[in-house]
Amino acid sequence: MSEEIKLRVSQIEKSFPGVKALDKIDFSVRKGTVHALCGENGAGKSTLMKIINGIYKPEAGQIYIDEQPVQVKDPIQARNLGIAMIAQELNYVPEMSVEENLFLGRLPVNNFGKVKWREVRQNTLKFLKDEGLHYKPDQKLKTLTVSDIQMLEIIKAISNDAQVIVMDEPTSAITQKEVDLLFKKIALLKEKGVSIIYISHKLDEVFQIADDITVFRDGTVVKSMRADETDINEVIAMMVGRKMENIYPKEKLQTGETLLEVKDLCSDNLYENVSFHLDRGEIIGFAGLVGAGRTEVMRSLFGLDSISSGEVYISGKKTSIRNVAGSIRNGMIMLSEDRRRYGIVPVRSVMENASLSSLEQFVYGGYAHRKKEKDTVKSYFHKMNVKTPTLETSIQSLSGGNQQKVLLAKWMLRNPDIMILDEPTRGIDVGAKFEIYKLMTEMAREGKGVIMVSSELPELIGMCDRIYVMCQGRIEGELQKEEFSQEAIMKFATGTC
Numbered sequence: 001m002s003e004e005i006k007l008r009v010s011q012i013e014k015s016f017p018g019v020k021a022l023d024k025i026d027f028s029v030r031k032g033t034v035h036a037l038c039g040e041n042g043a044g045k046s047t048l049m050k051i052i053n054g055i056y057k058p059e060a061g062q063i064y065i066d067e068q069p070v071q072v073k074d075p076i077q078a079r080n081l082g083i084a085m086i087a088q089e090l091n092y093v094p095e096m097s098v099e100e101n102l103f104l105g106r107l108p109v110n111n112f113g114k115v116k117w118r119e120v121r122q123n124t125l126k127f128l129k130d131e132g133l134h135y136k137p138d139q140k141l142k143t144l145t146v147s148d149i150q151m152l153e154i155i156k157a158i159s160n161d162a163q164v165i166v167m168d169e170p171t172s173a174i175t176q177k178e179v180d181l182l183f184k185k186i187a188l189l190k191e192k193g194v195s196i197i198y199i200s201h202k203l204d205e206v207f208q209i210a211d212d213i214t215v216f217r218d219g220t221v222v223k224s225m226r227a228d229e230t231d232i233n234e235v236i237a238m239m240v241g242r243k244m245e246n247i248y249p250k251e252k253l254q255t256g257e258t259l260l261e262v263k264d265l266c267s268d269n270l271y272e273n274v275s276f277h278l279d280r281g282e283i284i285g286f287a288g289l290v291g292a293g294r295t296e297v298m299r300s301l302f303g304l305d306s307i308s309s310g311e312v313y314i315s316g317k318k319t320s321i322r323n324v325a326g327s328i329r330n331g332m333i334m335l336s337e338d339r340r341r342y343g344i345v346p347v348r349s350v351m352e353n354a355s356l357s358s359l360e361q362f363v364y365g366g367y368a369h370r371k372k373e374k375d376t377v378k379s380y381f382h383k384m385n386v387k388t389p390t391l392e393t394s395i396q397s398l399s400g401g402n403q404q405k406v407l408l409a410k411w412m413l414r415n416p417d418i419m420i421l422d423e424p425t426r427g428i429d430v431g432a433k434f435e436i437y438k439l440m441t442e443m444a445r446e447g448k449g450v451i452m453v454s455s456e457l458p459e460l461i462g463m464c465d466r467i468y469v470m471c472q473g474r475i476e477g478e479l480q481k482e483e484f485s486q487e488a489i490m491k492f493a494t495g496t497c
């Protein structure tokens with residue numbers, strides 16, 4: 001493997017109002033290697049990558065490519081220097097088509113400045129065919145799933161012939177099959193001498209593909225090292241600054257009456273005859289491959305999508321689910337898997353995002369009680385260790401994991417009876433995951449019920465009392481705690497039992 005340094009940054013500094021995001025960062029990537037960046041939410045990983053891609057301008061420091069100093073003023077220049085990035089928060093225009101997205105910022109034009117759409121179409125078709133993807137070039141992005149869009153972003157970066165590709169949480173929303181595909185692609189890219197900077201909170205993945213690892217903490221580099229000279233536990237300890245022992249704070253609790261009972265829920269083409277129950281004090285899991293129908297079932301339960309038949313009982317009372325407002329009134333909340341599309345209100349402050357759906361709690365006689373609102377939000381942020389410079393900071397500027405915590409706080413404020421959490425720990429570091437698990441445990445202890453949809457089997461096994469496994473729109477199996485194992489779940493999930 002090459003010792004040649006492809007990209008190097010030296011003494012990079014970057015501040016945002018109230019935070020020093022990066023402090024004197026030195027970091028280098030060898031040619032033709034995968035270099036993983038690890039670190040807790042808010043450690044500064046994405047900020048450094050945005051600097052390398054010309055999205056942010058550092059206050060100090062220098063970037064070198066092939067040991068030559070370069071200025072990266074904007075992403076277009078980054079692209080010309082051979083740098084590409086797959087961003088962490090997928091920022092897409094829902095009305096845009098697949099081909100427009102693929103050629104964004106580099107549409108071929110003729111001498112009269114007109115876009116050569118025929119060429120765009122042909123190239124797009126070729127790409128999709130080469131990559132074995134089934135979408136149509138003129139299909140709108142809003143009709144694709146998160147996983148499709150993420151795959152498209154990956155292909156776009158690769159198709160640009162970049163020499164350095166930054167992948168910021170590329171596997172947070174794709175299926176295992178696509179992860180395997182991505183890893184094969186990464187291996188091919190390495191052979192071609194391409195360097196990859198790989199950011200992920202999934203440390204097992206990191207150890208699967210990384211040659212080098214750099215750990216960030218609070219805007220500084222803790223250490224850079226060869227992957228084969230360290231291990232997962234050492235990396236975790238460096239990330240959080242302490243040893244983590246029991247990562248699943250699950251308690252065995254007495255369960256109570258049935259909170260939620262779902263009977264034969266059906267929705268045309270999406271899922272059929274889904275029946276399950278959730279008791280007070282329980283945490284139940286929904287496992288399955290991406291696309292098994294778990295999110296669709298939860299969306300219907302929460303009133304986001306309609307059902308074609310079936311019955312829902314909340315605390316024994318038959319309930320018709322009409323819309324989200326009704327579900328919230330019935331004590332049910334849902335944390336969505338796609339926080340961009342359904343979660344955050346981007347331009348608003350963290351404070352507003354958190355208190356948005358609980359405003360009536362802070363209104364007395366027609367007046368908003370700002371101080372109480374602020375104190376309550378603050379206490380939740382404190383409890384969940386949300387890292388934000390101020391409550392007025394726009395939510396967009398928080399790190400991915402911290403955005404998720406704000407959304408969770410927003411729902412906790414409503415003190416719901418039934419919490420549906422769809423991939424609640426996606427993109428979240430080990431420390432913050434632990435805090436979310438603790439909150440789930442606390443909810444259960446208070447006699448509430450939690451439904452966790454997750455693609456990470458260890459967390460389902462670690463946190464749930466029972467697990468339902470879905471496959472192709474049906475519940476294929478229900479596992480009791482003593483039956484839990486990754487193999488047992490996968491058997492049902494792949495429909496091979």
Ligand SMILES: Nc1ncnc2c1ncn2[C@@H]1O[C@H](COP(=O)(O)OP(=O)(O)OP(=O)(O)O)[C@@H](O)[C@H]1O
Pocket residue numbers: 016017019020021039040041042043044045046047048088387388389396397398399400401402427429
């Ligand atoms: N545009 C911005 N405005 C203000 N603060 C910002 C902005 N971008 C990042 N920050 C802050 O800089 C710090 C580093 O954030 P960054 O997004 O780089 O973290 P990260 O390591 O990528 O975390 P995660 O794993 O959650 O994605 C955080 O405190 C974050 O709130």
Ligand SMILES: [Mg+2]
Pocket residue numbers: 045046047088168399400
């Ligand atoms: Mg990030």
